[in-house]
Amino acid sequence: MVKFSYQLVEDTAKELYIRALKILPPDVREALKKAYAKETNPTAKEIFKTILANVDVADREDMLICQDTGLPIYMVKIGSKFPVDGAQIAAALKEGAKRATQEYPFRGSSTHPVTRVNPQTSVGEGLPIIFWDFAANQDYLDILMVPKGSGSENMSAMKMFIPADGVGALKKFVIDTVLNSGANPCPPGVIGVGIGGTADLVTKLAKEAIVRPIGSHNHDPLFAKIEDELYEAINSLGFGPMGLGGSVSTLAVHVEWAHTHITLNPVAVNTQCWPARRARAKIYPDGRVEYGF
Amino acid sequence: MATYTLTTPLTEEAVRKLRVRDSVILEGTIFGIRDLTLIHIFDHENAPPVSLQGSALLHTAPSLKKVGNRWEKICIGTTTSGRMDRFTPGLMEWYGVRAIIGKGGQYEGSLEAMRKFGGCYLAIVGGAAAVETQQVVEVEKVYFEELHPEALYQLRVKNFGPLIVAMDSHGNDLYSEVKAQAEKKLPEIYRRLRIAT
Numbered sequence: 001m002v003k004f005s006y007q008l009v010e011d012t013a014k015e016l017y018i019r020a021l022k023i024l025p026p027d028v029r030e031a032l033k034k035a036y037a038k039e040t041n042p043t044a045k046e047i048f049k050t051i052l053a054n055v056d057v058a059d060r061e062d063m064l065i066c067q068d069t070g071l072p073i074y075m076v077k078i079g080s081k082f083p084v085d086g087a088q089i090a091a092a093l094k095e096g097a098k099r100a101t102q103e104y105p106f107r108g109s110s111t112h113p114v115t116r117v118n119p120q121t122s123v124g125e126g127l128p129i130i131f132w133d134f135a136a137n138q139d140y141l142d143i144l145m146v147p148k149g150s151g152s153e154n155m156s157a158m159k160m161f162i163p164a165d166g167v168g169a170l171k172k173f174v175i176d177t178v179l180n181s182g183a184n185p186c187p188p189g190v191i192g193v194g195i196g197g198t199a200d201l202v203t204k205l206a207k208e209a210i211v212r213p214i215g216s217h218n219h220d221p222l223f224a225k226i227e228d229e230l231y232e233a234i235n236s237l238g239f240g241p242m243g244l245g246g247s248v249s250t251l252a253v254h255v256e257w258a259h260t261h262i263t264l265n266p267v268a269v270n271t272q273c274w275p276a277r278r279a280r281a282k283i284y285p286d287g288r289v290e291y292g293f
Numbered sequence: 294m295a296t297y298t299l300t301t302p303l304t305e306e307a308v309r310k311l312r313v314r315d316s317v318i319l320e321g322t323i324f325g326i327r328d329l330t331l332i333h334i335f336d337h338e339n340a341p342p343v344s345l346q347g348s349a350l351l352h353t354a355p356s357l358k359k360v361g362n363r364w365e366k367i368c369i370g371t372t373t374s375g376r377m378d379r380f381t382p383g384l385m386e387w388y389g390v391r392a393i394i395g396k397g398g399q400y401e402g403s404l405e406a407m408r409k410f411g412g413c414y415l416a417i418v419g420g421a422a423a424v425e426t427q428q429v430v431e432v433e434k435v436y437f438e439e440l441h442p443e444a445l446y447q448l449r450v451k452n453f454g455p456l457i458v459a460m461d462s463h464g465n466d467l468y469s470e471v472k473a474q475a476e477k478k479l480p481e482i483y484r485r486l487r488i489a490t
Binding site: 240 | 356396457478481485
């Protein structure tokens with residue numbers, strides 16, 4: 001019987017990166033098919049046809065969906081019944097991401113911010129990005145891998161409003177940000193919105209929002225309503241797939257929130273492209289690895 | 294909405310016929326190019342080692358594997374064109390480039406260069422790299438190899454597309470049209486959501 005080891009975490013981190021680049025989650029496929037069926041603009045219809053053909057080709061030929069291999073993000077949830085060493089997990093994730101890049105091999109997209117030298121490893125100083133979270137009473141280690149492409153990431157925005165601006169200012173900011181992003185983030189994708197917290201937390205919440213499965217809603221009806229309002233507003237803009245006109249401009253709007261300071265009113269937008277890529281693995285103490293999304 | 298199959302090198306006559314929303318399939322050879330390649334050519338003054346007259350340039354940074362002297366394709370897709378906007382007028386005026394293939398579109402200066410020199414912007418479906426990779430038959434040559442994955446790539450293509458004419462040589466820009474229409478809808482959206490403006 002295989003037992004849990006940090007080598008297993010490393011191998012899983014490698015496998016997750018490659019899986020995320022190749023296998024589109026079922027909820028995203030479903031949303032794209034529905035969008036194709038719903039779309040009436042002939043140019044947009046043609047674009048959805050190519051999108052669906054691309055997903056098929058990637059499956060059939062075992063190919064990458066998109067050439068942007070992104071920056072690797074690992075969202076880790078440690079079960080409280082699974083005593084592990086976080087430092088060793090972090091090291092294993094970094095090595096796994098690097099091995100995926102060099103052994104597959106695919107283009108490393110990470111680069112030095114000043115010299116612009118690309119180490120061709122997908123990792124480096126501060127990379128991969130790792131989010132840590134904990135799950136009470138669970139006996140597994142849950143790892144969600146998200147390769148984040150730059151076309152969409154470049155369209156991210158955050159703003160510190162004041163309480164007097166109200167919630168209307170937040171909604172306006174989201175709609176205006178999406179409109180100004182136009183064709184750049186490969187729409188229609190998922191719009192992630194963070195509300196509340198601090199400057200850093202609100203941005204993180206927006207990132208957590210883009211990885212939620214399409215079709216899910218915020219558990220709080222107040223925020224679920226904001227999701228619906230923004231979804232409808234953005235889809236009535238008519239910029240369509242790839243920003244060339246059409247009725248489907250976004251597949252989903254997800255909001256995540258946190259309490260904030262009495263004088264703060266922050267909002268953040270993180271956009272995800274139509275290949276809203278993600279891959280999940282649950283690792284159990286007996287060494288079992290369950291892959292999913 | 295006409296459909297054209299064009300073979301490279303592209304003539305001015307062929308490009309002038311294209312109008313926004315037309316659909317184009319390319320045959321022949323195209324060149325892959327990106328941020329660093331263009332900075333290398335224009336800012337560091339390294340002339341392209343191959344003629345780009347009548348060429349179609351693809352905004353890309355591919356995943357390739359070098360086997361001996363040959364480059365094998367792994368994944369060839371398209372990147373956001375807005376970042377490379379400032380190079381398009383020079384490419385068209387000095388090097389005779391006729392088409393930019395990309396996603397997201399470009400801006401005023403590029404549109405003006407397309408009008409003046411007979412160029413166009415062809416939108417590909419971003420993110421659809423599996424399909425795109427299959428339409429590239431062969432990586433024929435890599436120039437400025439030290440810049441890989443941002444070198445200059447000579448790619449032989451077959452049935453490359455469908456590409457949508459998003460900016461034409463008559464001053465039409467589909468991105469601006471779509472954006473202007475969206476902006477017209479904003480007041481009604483704000484009103485519905487009771488957003489003060």
